[in-house]
Amino acid sequence: MTAYMPDLIQLIPAFPFAGAFFLILRGRRLPMQATAVIGSGSVGLSALAGIAVAIEFISSPPVGHALYKTLWRWMDVGGLSPSVTLYLDPLSLIMLLVVTIVGFLIHIYSTEFMEGDEGYSRFFAYMNMFIGAMLVLVLADDLLLLYLGWEGVGLCSYLLIGFWYKNPANGYAARKAFVITRIGDTAMAVGLFLLFTESGTLRIQDMLMSAEAGRPGGLTISLAAGLLLAGAVGKSAQLPLQTWLPDAMAGPTPVSALIHAATMVTAGVYLIARMHTLFELAPAVQTAVAVIGVATLLVSAASALAQRDIKRVLAYSTMSQIGYMFLALGAGAWSAAIFHFMTHAFFKALLFLAAGAVIISQHHEHDMFRMGGLRKRLPLTFITFLVGSASLSSLPLITAGFYSKELILWGAWSSAKGGHWLWAAGIIGAFLTSVYTFRMVFLIFYGEQKTELSRLPGLRMHIPLMILALFSIAGGFIETPKILGGVDVFSSFMNSALPQEVKGHLSGHSELMPLGAASLASISGVFIAYMLFFKTPHASEQMVRTRLGGMLRRFMLSGWGFDRLYDTLFVRPFIRIASVSRDDFIDLISKVLAASAAVMSRALSLTQTGKVRWYAFAVGLGAAILIWTAVL
Amino acid sequence: MVVLFYISAMVAVASTMMTATRKDPVHALLYLIVSFLSVALIFYILGAPFIAALEVIVYAGAVMVLFLFVVMMLNLGKQSVEQEEKWLSRDAWLGPLILVSVLSAELLYIFLSGGVEPLEIREVSPKQTGIALFGPYVIGVELASLLLLSGLVGAWHLGRRRR
Amino acid sequence: MHGTIPYEHVLLLAGVLFVLGLLGVMIRRNLIFMLISVEIMLNAAGLAFIAAGGRWAGPDGQVMFIFILTMAAAEAAVGLAIILRLYSLHETVDADRAGEMKG
Numbered sequence A: 001m002t003a004y005m006p007d008l009i010q011l012i013p014a015f016p017f018a019g020a021f022f023l024i025l026r027g028r029r030l031p032m033q034a035t036a037v038i039g040s041g042s043v044g045l046s047a048l049a050g051i052a053v054a055i056e057f058i059s060s061p062p063v064g065h066a067l068y069k070t071l072w073r074w075m076d077v078g079g080l081s082p083s084v085t086l087y088l089d090p091l092s093l094i095m096l097l098v099v100t101i102v103g104f105l106i107h108i109y110s111t112e113f114m115e116g117d118e119g120y121s122r123f124f125a126y127m128n129m130f131i132g133a134m135l136v137l138v139l140a141d142d143l144l145l146l147y148l149g150w151e152g153v154g155l156c157s158y159l160l161i162g163f164w165y166k167n168p169a170n171g172y173a174a175r176k177a178f179v180i181t182r183i184g185d186t187a188m189a190v191g192l193f194l195l196f197t198e199s200g201t202l203r204i205q206d207m208l209m210s211a212e213a214g215r216p217g218g219l220t221i222s223l224a225a226g227l228l229l230a231g232a233v234g235k236s237a238q239l240p241l242q243t244w245l246p247d248a249m250a251g252p253t254p255v256s257a258l259i260h261a262a263t264m265v266t267a268g269v270y271l272i273a274r275m276h277t278l279f280e281l282a283p284a285v286q287t288a289v290a291v292i293g294v295a296t297l298l299v300s301a302a303s304a305l306a307q308r309d310i311k312r313v314l315a316y317s318t319m320s321q322i323g324y325m326f327l328a329l330g331a332g333a334w335s336a337a338i339f340h341f342m343t344h345a346f347f348k349a350l351l352f353l354a355a356g357a358v359i360i361s362q363h364h365e366h367d368m369f370r371m372g373g374l375r376k377r378l379p380l381t382f383i384t385f386l387v388g389s390a391s392l393s394s395l396p397l398i399t400a401g402f403y404s405k406e407l408i409l410w411g412a413w414s415s416a417k418g419g420h421w422l423w424a425a426g427i428i429g430a431f432l433t434s435v436y437t438f439r440m441v442f443l444i445f446y447g448e449q450k451t452e453l454s455r456l457p458g459l460r461m462h463i464p465l466m467i468l469a470l471f472s473i474a475g476g477f478i479e480t481p482k483i484l485g486g487v488d489v490f491s492s493f494m495n496s497a498l499p500q501e502v503k504g505h506l507s508g509h510s511e512l513m514p515l516g517a518a519s520l521a522s523i524s525g526v527f528i529a530y531m532l533f534f535k536t537p538h539a540s541e542q543m544v545r546t547r548l549g550g551m552l553r554r555f556m557l558s559g560w561g562f563d564r565l566y567d568t569l570f571v572r573p574f575i576r577i578a579s580v581s582r583d584d585f586i587d588l589i590s591k592v593l594a595a596s597a598a599v600m601s602r603a604l605s606l607t608q609t610g611k612v613r614w615y616a617f618a619v620g621l622g623a624a625i626l627i628w629t630a631v632l
Numbered sequence B: 001m002v003v004l005f006y007i008s009a010m011v012a013v014a015s016t017m018m019t020a021t022r023k024d025p026v027h028a029l030l031y032l033i034v035s036f037l038s039v040a041l042i043f044y045i046l047g048a049p050f051i052a053a054l055e056v057i058v059y060a061g062a063v064m065v066l067f068l069f070v071v072m073m074l075n076l077g078k079q080s081v082e083q084e085e086k087w088l089s090r091d092a093w094l095g096p097l098i099l100v101s102v103l104s105a106e107l108l109y110i111f112l113s114g115g116v117e118p119l120e121i122r123e124v125s126p127k128q129t130g131i132a133l134f135g136p137y138v139i140g141v142e143l144a145s146l147l148l149l150s151g152l153v154g155a156w157h158l159g160r161r162r163r
Numbered sequence C: 001m002h003g004t005i006p007y008e009h010v011l012l013l014a015g016v017l018f019v020l021g022l023l024g025v026m027i028r029r030n031l032i033f034m035l036i037s038v039e040i041m042l043n044a045a046g047l048a049f050i051a052a053g054g055r056w057a058g059p060d061g062q063v064m065f066i067f068i069l070t071m072a073a074a075e076a077a078v079g080l081a082i083i084l085r086l087y088s089l090h091e092t093v094d095a096d097r098a099g100e101m102k103g
Helices: A002-029 A032-059 A090-113 A120-139 A143-161 A168-199 A204-212 A218-235 A244-250 A253-262 A264-274 A276-280 A283-306 A310-330 A334-361 A379-392 A400-414 A420-445 A459-478 A489-494 A512-535 A537-545 A547-557 A562-583 A585-605 A612-631 B002-021 B025-045 B049-074 B078-087 B090-113 B126-134 B138-159 C007-027 C031-056 C060-090
Strands: A067-073 A083-088 B118-120 C004-006
Touching: A002 A032, A002 A067, A002 A083, A002 A120, A032 A090, A032 A120, A083 A090, A083 A120, A090 A120, A090 A253, A090 A264, A090 A334, A090 A459, A090 A489, A120 A143, A120 A253, A120 A264, A143 A168, A143 A204, A143 A218, A143 A244, A143 A253, A143 A264, A168 A204, A168 A218, A168 A244, A204 A276, A218 A264, A218 A276, A218 A283, A244 A253, A244 A310, A253 A264, A253 A310, A253 A334, A264 A276, A264 A310, A264 A334, A276 A283, A283 A310, A283 A420, A283 A547, A310 A334, A310 A400, A310 A420, A334 A379, A334 A400, A334 A459, A334 A489, A379 A400, A379 A420, A379 A459, A400 A420, A400 A459, A400 A512, A420 A512, A537 A547, A562 A585, A612 B090, A612 C007, A612 C031, B002 B025, B002 C004, B002 C007, B002 C031, B025 B049, B025 C007, B025 C031, B049 B126, B049 C031, B049 C060, B090 C007, B126 B138, B126 C060, B138 C060, C004 C007, C007 C031, C031 C060
Parallel strands: none
Antiparallel strands: A067 A083, B118 C004
8 A cells, every 4th residue: 555655646636637627628518517526526536535645644654754756857957957746744744635625625515606607617627726736835845846836826816816807806806916926926936046046956855954954054044034934925915915815805705715715825834834944044034924923913803803794804814813823833833833724724614615605695795784694594504604703713622723723822822932922912813803703603693684595505515514614623622732631643743744842931831821811812702792793783883983983993994004005105106107108218219110111101102103204214213223333 | 347337326326316306206106117227237237137137027017017007096196296395395304314324324334344355246047046946945935925925915905995 | 258346336336225215215205105215225125135146156145136026026016005095095195194003
């Protein structure tokens, strides 16, 4: 069986690419069922292969806890000779399991959600292409291959955000996403160049080992790490490159679930975790990671409080949770970040899919204030949404989110790179998370029903919801704090891939205090949401009506004004420069050429007088000139 | 013989000048025929008797007569003579005259720059010409016949009376 | 019998005749006179060929002249036909009046 494992690995990204290829070629002419089967089936097969590989990997781990599968030599130019090699270790294994399993569930859901859409096969082709690119990203052994997957997911994100292209606003959102992530991608490319010139290789493991051995030097490592961080920030929608994510909700809901909650936006987290050695050698950058995470966490949680659109709340929430992951990475709690990634994938995808069910049952209405009272009408959706919300708010003991967030907060509290301020920010964030999450729950499912139901979600939408709900509860039990049992299946599994956190001076103390503080934060958040949005909804209205409240609400609604800031700082000057240089002097040269051609044409047409004598004269003149030049 | 050549040359140039400047087309044609006849004589002197005969028979005899026919058919009469007078004004002469003098100066230069070498003229008999014509130049003969055919058809078509 | 004739003089004669014909083409407005001048030019070219043939004592010059002659005949025929057509259309043989291909 071990002999088959490397071959199975290459099938994992191959299945979705094959599916995408097939659907691109023949998708238009296939009946809807066939498209659905091919689209979801390819991801399903990939998931099965992933599970098989995982079972094998866990039961009899290979030497060094890592497996290589070289497919072919990619290029050989100027000292750079990367190969297309797949690398499997616990980190990539977890990532690929999450991507394929959650991806598969989302595909099943989409077969019903996108029913009747004229771009049905196009949708599944793009989604498959995305899964393939994401798998290449996580399985890449070489930074160049990783960059290929990175760009691939960026492309698919653009294609899928602007999926309903007939509406120009969607195209705008897609372009915005692409341009902003491009800024990060370019920084990352420069970082790759730097790393290559310094260490002569782009193979990740080789580079990490040579970095530990001392070259490249300190400044280069910090610079490279900083540039990679910029790339991660762009892709993961952290400050300052976060403005694209709320607008990316213009895409269909399964897209938001897959790309902008579970997988693509976590690619930045994966990158930093994968290149952990670099970041450990550049402590300033690692601290920057934590600071960015915390800042994003707070800003986006506050913004989520004021949103009306259900998907925008979830978008800001994603930003916030990824902030938590960045916080963990910055504090050196590497496996905590990946653990939270896993649980976040479960409950965020669940929340998005359930929100999608709500949206299509409310005539594609997105505004939460126009929904209400759906608890009795959509019971299954309600329960699954509730489970997801509980997990997101990290309600104590019963949800996966609790355990993963706990791990992060414990890392922030106790690790050597952590700090009390970071921890405190995390607690405040947890409080805000509960508030906005249960605000959603109360607004949508309680109260009076304001919009009639248009459509009930079917089995293919409900089953993935239920499975994800199960994962959102049970997924946390593989890693519990010491007081509560001390299960550490997850971190010991990840041990071979990610280093353990460096224990700080508080690690010996009991976990009770931080644990208790976090639980208190989340429960009190639920309570506040209950008070503000269920019990006495007028109170929140009153708050908003005051001058300060209104301003605050507008501020938070616009995501702390970042869009406006960037508009003034970058977009307007650029447009001004473009319109000024429309008639610039280089254009002048080509205009002069065109104008002179026109002038000459008019001049020469004057010689066509239509008179025979004139033509004879011209012939004679030409002959005279020719003879002159030939003879003299 | 040499003297004869120069006399014929002068006659040719003189009659050609007259052709170019006459106002009555019939007069011009007659002068042209004289020019052709003197050129035919020059051909004979240069050792091409067959060509001399052809010049007289075909060129002067057929083509010029054709011209005469057309002129008479057009029946331009007195009014055209007056027209010609009007058109042959001083201004019309100037530009072309300059060009022509430039051209002739160039030709003069070319022809005289190589030094004047006297030439022994030998006669080339019609038989030699015939052999050359139907030997290496047979393609040219075929093409010439094609040309004549197209000329025939074209002239017939253009000359038809449109209904 | 034929003696020696300076070869360049013959060419010079041909050149003079040609130039006179060219002058005629450029000056005259009456189409018939233009055609006549063209005939003069063709004849002059033929003379040059014959002179060259005599210089090299070969039949090639004469052969060329036969071709020129043929072509001149065909061209005269077609040209005159065109003049007739023009006259029947426009009642004139003025070359400048046939300037519809202007520009």
